[in-house]
Amino acid sequence: MSWTWFHKLASPPHAYRILGSLAPWFGWASLALILLATWWGLVKAPADYQQGDGFRILYVHAPSAWMSMFTYVVMAVAAGVGLVWRIKLAHAAAAACAPIGASFTFLALATGSIWGKPMWGTWWVWDARLTSELLLLFLYLGYMALRASFDDPQRADRASAVLALVGVINVPIIHYSVNWWSTLHQPASVTKFDKPSIDLAMLIPLFLMIIGFQLYFGWAVSRRLRGEILRRERNANWLKEAA
């Protein structure tokens, strides 16, 4: 079996073309799924016996929290691939991931805070998951700040890749330390979110929403990566021919 098709993926003109044809599929599929899941979650799913209709923000909160971590891992893997095999396109992909991940993290924090107001009676609780999400946002911001502070794009790529890898090793440590800190600091009654078995009627729209968010991520990364390729290859010949 020939692997040339695989190696071609790392060449900017091919990637640019393939991403261009993939993006609409991701885009329309995610739009359809998110609309379906929104209707299912807001209208069809039953209200929670404890939280009433307030729980429905879960359908934005949980997928964005999931995506915030997923994006960080994707970013770190892309950065690692770029660092080890010196593939410029992988660095470009990591660069494209960062703002998307930071937005997901911010969305998770904002929805969590809005959810917290009626449920806990306060906008912010030093809850373990909220705190580690906040630290994740700081990691994203640090990554983007480091990337932005270099004039030379290749140095920016490699320096931020090292940071992404150091960060991804630290994410579990941060997560568990914050968990442990929080359980010692506050009584468990505050974070009484034990849903031993979430009802299937509530779970299906959640799954649909997560898949929709994943597809949205695919769409957003494709678009951003195309922009990133254009910016990096602005003097290349293939672009002049294509234009």
Place this chain on the structure above:
Amino acid sequence: MTAVRTPTLAAAKLVFQRDMTLAWRRWDEVAQPLIFYVVVTTMFPLATTPDLSALREIGGGVVWVAALLASLLALEALFRADVEDGTTEQWVLSGQPLGYLLLAKVAAHWVLTGLPLVIMSPIVGTGLGLPTSAWGVLMASLLLGTGTLSILGGIGAALTVGVRRGSVLLSLLVLPLAMPLLIFGSRAVSMQMDGDSPAGPLQLLAAIFFMALSLGPIAMSAAIRISVEN
């Protein structure tokens, strides 16, 4: 022809001694983070309450935050002079494992900034109402914590060495990574004061320290190569 290479340990020792000598000649720069440490801890009683029993509640945390900030302050210049005058470039070319040389440099930095903070901490802690019984745990936790912090900060300093306004960026990069240290360190102190055994958080601090010690030099040398090669 085979070139005779200095043994790595001897080379690392040379790097360490050189930094100590340089610091000895500019001891006022070494003292600055220490003064900063004391000044920051003075601010807390002024800003909150002079009541020692109330300060005791937050004392361990305040000492830890102040130590974290003070050691960050000194990190910014860690590699700058050596990169600018080409010393680091010679290290890269020397054929020695770069990670060990950088680790020796970080060790010198720790002896000059981390260790004084640890030694000073009982005095500062007493000012915040920490009982004598907590001194041992406070110093042990800071000993492990500042060691890890020097390595983490070394990675950050290596990444930001060629960057404009590197000091703010360095804090932004290193502080989120240092949060677990802060959590475990101040927990150990308050557990000791509550009469619990602080062994758990101290062991976790030690585990993080050894992980940083083993993986840190790899990240540091990768970062320095990026900063030097271009």
